[in-house]
Structures are given as C-alpha cells and as structure tokens.
Amino acid sequence: MARFTLTIGGSDTWGGGGIQTDLKTFENLTTFGLSVLTCIAVEKENEFVIRNLDAKLVEEQLETIEKYYKLDAVKIGLLGSVEIIEVVKAFCQRNAKKYPIILDPVMAFKESEHALKQTYLQKLIELFPFADLITPNLIEAQLLLGGISIQTKEDIFLAAEKLSLMTKSKVLLKAGATHGFDLYQTAYFSQLFEGPISNKKTVNGAGCCLSAAICAYLAQGASLLKSIEKGKKFVYEAIETGVVVGEAGNVWHPINEGSFNK
Numbered sequence: 001m002a003r004f005t006l007t008i009g010g011s012d013t014w015g016g017g018g019i020q021t022d023l024k025t026f027e028n029l030t031t032f033g034l035s036v037l038t039c040i041a042v043e044k045e046n047e048f049v050i051r052n053l054d055a056k057l058v059e060e061q062l063e064t065i066e067k068y069y070k071l072d073a074v075k076i077g078l079l080g081s082v083e084i085i086e087v088v089k090a091f092c093q094r095n096a097k098k099y100p101i102i103l104d105p106v107m108a109f110k111e112s113e114h115a116l117k118q119t120y121l122q123k124l125i126e127l128f129p130f131a132d133l134i135t136p137n138l139i140e141a142q143l144l145l146g147g148i149s150i151q152t153k154e155d156i157f158l159a160a161e162k163l164s165l166m167t168k169s170k171v172l173l174k175a176g177a178t179h180g181f182d183l184y185q186t187a188y189f190s191q192l193f194e195g196p197i198s199n200k201k202t203v204n205g206a207g208c209c210l211s212a213a214i215c216a217y218l219a220q221g222a223s224l225l226k227s228i229e230k231g232k233k234f235v236y237e238a239i240e241t242g243v244v245v246g247e248a249g250n251v252w253h254p255i256n257e258g259s260f261n262k
Helices: 018-028 055-068 082-094 114-125 138-144 153-167 206-219 224-240
Strands: 004-012 032-044 047-052 073-076 101-103 171-174 181-185 190-194 243-245 248-250
Touching: 004 018, 004 206, 018 032, 018 206, 018 224, 032 055, 055 082, 073 206, 082 114, 101 206, 114 138, 138 153, 138 171, 153 171, 153 181, 153 190, 171 206, 181 224, 190 224, 206 224
Parallel strands: 004 032, 004 073, 073 101
Antiparallel strands: 032 047, 171 181, 181 190, 243 248
16 A cells, blocks of 8 residues: 655755655655645855745645545654744645644845845744654754754753654654754654764755654564664665765665665
8 A cells, every 4th residue: 555755845956955865765655745835946146036826826735735645654854944834734734643844944044134044044943733743953052052052962851852752742852964864853852863974965955854763663563663673774875875966966766775664
C-alpha cells in the first residue's frame, strides 16, 4: 500500500534543498511525495532572493491535496511570509493528530529585515505545538532563542532544553556538520545521535534531506527515534553520493545506491 508524504516549502532553483530534495528523498524511501509550494529561491543581480507566492494560492494547493489524499506524514519547511504561516497553521488545526508532522524551521532574512524577522519568528513559534518534531540547526536555534551563542557541546544541550521548554515540542537540534552529533530533546529526556562527519562539500540540502527522511520513515510506521537514526544514516550517504555544483554541491541519494530501509 502506498504511503503519502507531503512537503510544504520553497523551491530551490539550484536543486539543492527545499521541495526538490524533499521529493527526491520521499521517492528514495518509497513514499509517494506530494508538494505545496510556498516560495521560489532565485538569483537576482548576484543576490539570493526569495519570491513568496500569494497566501491564497498556498491555501488552494493545501485544499486540493486534502480533497484527494489521505496523508501519512507531513514535512513543513520554508514558509516565507506571515500570511503563509497563518494558512499552514489553519491546515494543521484542521488535521491535528491525523498524522506525524515534522517542522524544519527554515529561515531566510536579510540583515535589514529585523522587524520582519521578529514578526515571522513569533508566528512560526505558533506552529510548533502542532509538530511531532522540530528540527532547527544551530543558527535557527539561536534566532528562536533570541540570539544566544551556541558554540560548545554544553551550549547545545542548554539550547535544546530551552527550545523544548519554550515551544513545548520535541526538538532535534542539528549540530552534526560541526560537532558530529544531533541532539534529541524533550522536557524530560535527551538522546545524542552521533555519526561521522563527511569531508565532502556536497552538503546543500542536508537539513532538508534529514527532516524529509524522518518524515518518510514515520509514514512507514517507524518510531520517532528510529526514524531519526535511519534519517541520519540516509543523509550522510546522500552527502557522500552528492552532485558537485561549482565549488560545492547538492546532496543526492541515487535510488539504486544502497539499501535505504534497513
């Protein structure tokens, strides 16, 4: 029986992250991937630019999927605007507890957008109670916690605990790229997920890949902790087999490489 996974997020025109990586990950992990597009990342005059879709169009995409599919898991990524967050929040309210939701709090702000950033963060936090897991990286965690410094292993443990208490959510604080581990934290429990650090530069989309893999494994019925464990293995392999683009490159897990569901 097919398992249906939905990603709600942005389009990475370079193919490195966002819905492109999410859908490839869903496919590799044998779930039927669906997408709701919120924004498009492009280059304009040598600058990285996010073009948000109209919130009404996002709402129409969600309503279309709700009409035709019984979902098994959902991943939420870059939403782009306060108005789109409100639309996704209403979607989560309508479908509360029907399936697991993974929230990857992706953010993209310019230095000049301080007021917008604060409003966006406040609204984004309103989504957290609907998520079975939030998966911030260290920079995102710093923003969510008001700019605190997260450098050492002790900082990471303290930040994860603060995030879990503040959001009342289960947290996977992603520190694998620099520290070799990610930290799972709830109000009463923590667990380190350690793994090797890849020397490859094909890391664009690694965070998206991890949250999408966790989503896919949950859709297949794995426990949350097992989904994290398997997701970390999957994203490491996706970095190792990534595609070079310029001086860096994108994660990519060829569908015929390895056995991903073991």
